[in-house]
Amino acid sequence: MKNLVILGSTGSIGVNALDIVAAHPDKYRVVALTAGNNIDLLHEQIRAFRPEIVAVLSESQAKELRRRLGPQGPEVLSGVQGLVACATHGNADMVVSAIVGAAGLVPTMAAIEAGKDIALANKETLVCAGSLVMSRALEKEVRIFPVDSEHSAIFQSLEGHRKHDVRRLILTASGGPFCNRSLAELSHVTPGDALNHPNWEMGRKITIDSATMMNKGLEVIEAHWLFDLPAERLDVHIHPQSIVHSMVEYIDGSVIAQMGVPDMRTPIAYALSYPERLPLKIPALDLCELGTLTFEKPDTQKFSCLKLAYDALREGGSAPAVLNAANEVAVEAFLNGGISFLNISRIIASVLELPREDEIEHIDDVLRVDRWARTRARRVISEIS
Numbered sequence: 001m002k003n004l005v006i007l008g009s010t011g012s013i014g015v016n017a018l019d020i021v022a023a024h025p026d027k028y029r030v031v032a033l034t035a036g037n038n039i040d041l042l043h044e045q046i047r048a049f050r051p052e053i054v055a056v057l058s059e060s061q062a063k064e065l066r067r068r069l070g071p072q073g074p075e076v077l078s079g080v081q082g083l084v085a086c087a088t089h090g091n092a093d094m095v096v097s098a099i100v101g102a103a104g105l106v107p108t109m110a111a112i113e114a115g116k117d118i119a120l121a122n123k124e125t126l127v128c129a130g131s132l133v134m135s136r137a138l139e140k141e142v143r144i145f146p147v148d149s150e151h152s153a154i155f156q157s158l159e160g161h162r163k164h165d166v167r168r169l170i171l172t173a174s175g176g177p178f179c180n181r182s183l184a185e186l187s188h189v190t191p192g193d194a195l196n197h198p199n200w201e202m203g204r205k206i207t208i209d210s211a212t213m214m215n216k217g218l219e220v221i222e223a224h225w226l227f228d229l230p231a232e233r234l235d236v237h238i239h240p241q242s243i244v245h246s247m248v249e250y251i252d253g254s255v256i257a258q259m260g261v262p263d264m265r266t267p268i269a270y271a272l273s274y275p276e277r278l279p280l281k282i283p284a285l286d287l288c289e290l291g292t293l294t295f296e297k298p299d300t301q302k303f304s305c306l307k308l309a310y311d312a313l314r315e316g317g318s319a320p321a322v323l324n325a326a327n328e329v330a331v332e333a334f335l336n337g338g339i340s341f342l343n344i345s346r347i348i349a350s351v352l353e354l355p356r357e358d359e360i361e362h363i364d365d366v367l368r369v370d371r372w373a374r375t376r377a378r379r380v381i382s383e384i385s
């Protein structure tokens with residue numbers, strides 16, 4: 001029996017993780033759940049999975065939840081302290097890190113400090129603090145299992161091989177909803193158009209990141225930290241069918257790929273059950289039915305966010321944390337109708353050009369840079385609108 005904490009249980013990844021737990025009650029038990037919003041769904045999840053402790057964002061949400069649950073309910077906490085209490089719960093074996101954005105950093109780091117293995121969906125944590133997270137995980141002998149489908153594919157394709165035999169990693173990208181639109185057409189796309197992802201059902205932020213291809217940029221940085229390879233050995237191929245989830249090329253010319261129908265339960269389950277595989281009710285991949293798989297190079301002029309992410313990775317220091325924070329602010333502004341789609345990358349580029357503090361030695365440095373970049377991004381937005 002593995003005891004799980006699910007950070008971000010009401011999100012797309014959280015719900016899929018609980019779906020796996022529900023299908024395998026003999027293998028997994030939920031000891032803590034956290035949610036940023038959607039108290040109704042959290043309430044249902046508490047009734048179904050009976051965690052010992054839960055956390056929500058605000059104390060007013062916590063009060064409402066306590067009222068609904070009555071005296072028999074679990075302990076209900078709030079704020080960052082609540083998240084950290086859940087992430088470090090004494091009975092937990094593994095923490096599923098599925099909060100969206102840099103908000104996942106503090107609880108994920110707390111879980112590592114407490115020696116919990118991590119099933120990592122929250123890529124922003126590695127983007128803004130990859131060096132600190134990976135070094136603490138190593139010191140604490142904590143394993144970080146990737147949930148992101150590309151990184152799970154690479155992790156699976158590396159199994160049984162030696163790291164020094166790897167030539168490069170090839171991350172696949174669906175190309176999102178705007179793969180076939182011209183740069184000129186992108187100037188008037190709406191949040192509604194961008195939220196209409198062809199292959200994956202995901203949270204709103206990552207869906208916009210997929211449309212700008214910042215998601216792939218964040219994933220390149222995530223791959224750098226997880227698999228310890230430089231930007232030059234991390235490639236991206238557009239593969240609109242989302243069947244090949246990523247590949248590893250070896251020095252002898254062999255390329256090993258992991259394939260499957262696009263369903264996040266496969267990588268989530270592998271992170272939970274490694275090295276075993278869980279039976280899942282997922283339709284079989286029918287390559288004959290599909291007939292054709294295609295691949296092409298990404299257009300970094302059209303998808304300039306991808307280039308910004310590569311540049312930030314090469315630059316290092318605080319650049320990836322700034323990239324991430326400015327992106328979070330810009331995406332939110334786009335979703336609220338405050339800026340155009342193409343302004344997302346312009347805002348990020350403007351913030352990255354400003355002189356800034358570059359020393360990242362402690363988590364507080366990351367949090368300070370994150371706050372600084374958010375303030376600057378908001379200022380750029382108010383200047384252009």
Ligand code: NAD
Pocket residue numbers: 007008009010011012013014034035036037038057097098099100101103121122123124147148149200201202203204205206264
């Ligand atoms: P989502 O928006 O559907 O869910 C996010 C969860 O985090 C929710 O439970 C929400 O209540 C909670 N949350 C949001 N802001 C919070 C805050 N400030 N403090 C505490 N909790 C907060 O997002 P998602 O699509 O499930 O993605 C979660 C993470 O997984 C992201 O980092 C994303 O990049 C990554 N990821 C998602 C997918 C996918 O298929 N959805 C695939 C790969 C990676």
Ligand code: MG
Pocket residue numbers: 148149150219
């Ligand atoms: Mg992914």
